[in-house]
Amino acid sequence: MSSRTELSKKSPRESFPHSAYIASQSIQEFVPTSGTYPKGFQVGSINVGIKPASKSQPDLVLVASEKPSNGAAVFTKNEFPNASITVSKEIVRRTKGWGVRGVIANSWCGNTITGKQGLEDSLIMSKEAGRYISGETTDAEAESSVMVMHTGMGGQRLPINNIIKGIPTLHASMGNSHTHWLEAARGLSTTDTFPKLVSRTFTLPSSPTITYSIAGLTKGSGMIHPNMATTLGIICTDASISAPALQNCYPPLPRNRGPEISLDSSCEDFISFQRILVEFMADMAKLVVRDGEGATKFITIRVHGAPSYAAGKHIASVIARSVLFKTGIYGKEPNWGNVVAALGYSLMNTGKGIIVGELTSVSFVAEGGEVLKFMERGVLGVVDEQRAKEVMEKEDVEVLVELRDDGKEDGGEEAVYWTCDLTHEFVTINSDFGN
């Protein structure tokens, strides 16, 4: 889903020196200088004039497999998705994930609510990319196996002619070097302050001497909740996995469901790969949160003792979306009151007995695991205020909600949610664009 209006030819960041400062810090820490990329994939990016020249970034990205590959996709559940969702869903439906050739993605133009024209443009983009990847240059009408992605400002027609003209050069410039991958990540970016690229190697139980690679591109950054919103991700691996297995990897079953997975699957490799993939996706997601628009904090919300993973996740998500909580964290305040308030309305009487005041504790957790318990079983805890201030100064802040703080070990399910703070710069970015 990419129907945002926050993007304009004038980047909101351009006139905001503070964000450049954050970016330059973050780039050093979060942008890799090398990587391990999966064999059999080619990656390219080019500027075809969708982004303003001042961005000096690619805006059209192609990720292609050298041979037909197995693919799977997870789509936004938003009821106003952009045209690429319709086109890509149809490819998945038709191919069932067999023989996928790649992904073509553009940034800075979301192609939302553009009706039939938008759908046609999106389909042409897929077919043109497919022609070049498969070498079938004579049959533009052939059904394509190249998925499409758009992200950026909605309600504007895609500059499809620029895109078509750019594809040959884009295709010719593809490669598998670190620079190719990093430039592609820059190409996906919209208001991101740094490109988001993750790669690693892994082995599987059935062949411990073979090293596989996995690499992923993603982008943020304003609207990351709920259900992906404008976040995009492309992940490639050279491990051989069947299309149905890939599609079953995500979403994973919750923690503590290992035995059930084992029963459902005969393949040790699948379980192992699923764990690797979920961790890998978590690392990609963390980059997106880290670079939330205007963000200065990376916040982890951990809920312990939930009767189910779903209930715990819901509670954590309500806290994570509390504007007061997020703003307070920006102010470096240990806002346990805002946590408690959000916790208190999180289930709104739909889950009677799940939240019990006298059993509930709320803490801020310092690096290294030190627990500052602000609310202890429903009443005010005794906390070293000075120490609390120190903890809140850190870029990473963790909130722990214990729903069953009764000293017993058997504490139910755990859910973890990541979010960022809500800052003056967020308001600047999302209010003054276009002005």
Added chain:
Amino acid sequence: MSSRTELSKKSPRESFPHSAYIASQSIQEFVPTSGTYPKGFQVGSINVGIKPASKSQPDLVLVASEKPSNGAAVFTKNEFPNASITVSKEIVRRTKGWGVRGVIANSWCGNTITGKQGLEDSLIMSKEAGRYISGETTDAEAESSVMVMHTGMGGQRLPINNIIKGIPTLHASMGNSHTHWLEAARGLSTTDTFPKLVSRTFTLPSSPTITYSIAGLTKGSGMIHPNMATTLGIICTDASISAPALQNCYPPLPRNRGPEISLDSSCEDFISFQRILVEFMADMAKLVVRDGEGATKFITIRVHGAPSYAAGKHIASVIARSVLFKTGIYGKEPNWGNVVAALGYSLMNTGKGIIVGELTSVSFVAEGGEVLKFMERGVLGVVDEQRAKEVMEKEDVEVLVELRDDGKEDGGEEAVYWTCDLTHEFVTINSDFGN
């Protein structure tokens, strides 16, 4: 529910000249200079040192009926309410609303998660107020019929000795003048930039020559969603209504349910009074929204064509809570894209078929009713950009979502939601307090 940490002895507004400017504008427009107050009620307020001296405002408020009256109450559903909720709920349970003598309320100290001590303090407050109102000065242990309210910073003990010492003076100073009511509204305020007081007269069908009065106090302002959060309201009327009828007035049944109300109730006066009360409460609620922390805009979100009032209200509430939407309105941008995005995830597949792209239109509505249709049945509308900019300059902004824009008159249910914008000042207020 009042477990906020946003209040400190140093008011966040004190160091922020911009907010003072907003307040001085708003005071002229929204603070009444006279009123019509119900007979039989006495109102008082006093400063007992809970608020900082620099606020120059009362912080303890007493609203009392001269004779035992009929009362009803609606409470927050938050699972971490402050002690006053427990005490007041018990009074309603015990009395069933018969013989209620009044409400005592303090601001600037929320008395949340203060355990048994907090509960005792709240109970003492009720009983001490009850002693003075009923004149039973010898029996402090008598069961009280005075409800209690706290609002303000959580996790701190109520200065109960100050409160007890203040009650005799507070009681002696009560009256029924405009000044008494207005000062009481100031006494309820926390981060409010203006006191919130509404009054009016009305008649009932059974006695058209008798004029009744209704008056209400309320306060904001940061955490008004969901289910009242820290918002308080006290409403008095000299119309005679039985306690059970009062309790049935709110929440009202949705629009278009008039016939069912008629069937359920034999009393024309009840139906009439309920309509008056709901409109009156809407006016009080609007003042709270108008004075949302840092707010510069009053936003109305209207959803047409919903299959039920509940579905429409839910959709409107999701848009109203979209941080991107609220921030964009602050920037005076006609952010139809953010409206569409929020609309698109509002039901998250729980209400299949309710949102149908090709039937859905999104407009901004100008004063006077001019409709600027940005999305027309799922595709981009043709809108005069210059006119749109003019409309967004106004303090009052209205968004119209038509779920069944098919030209038919029978358009299902309507739901309306009010909210305010999210501004730099909101972030300032909620991040730098305590620093």
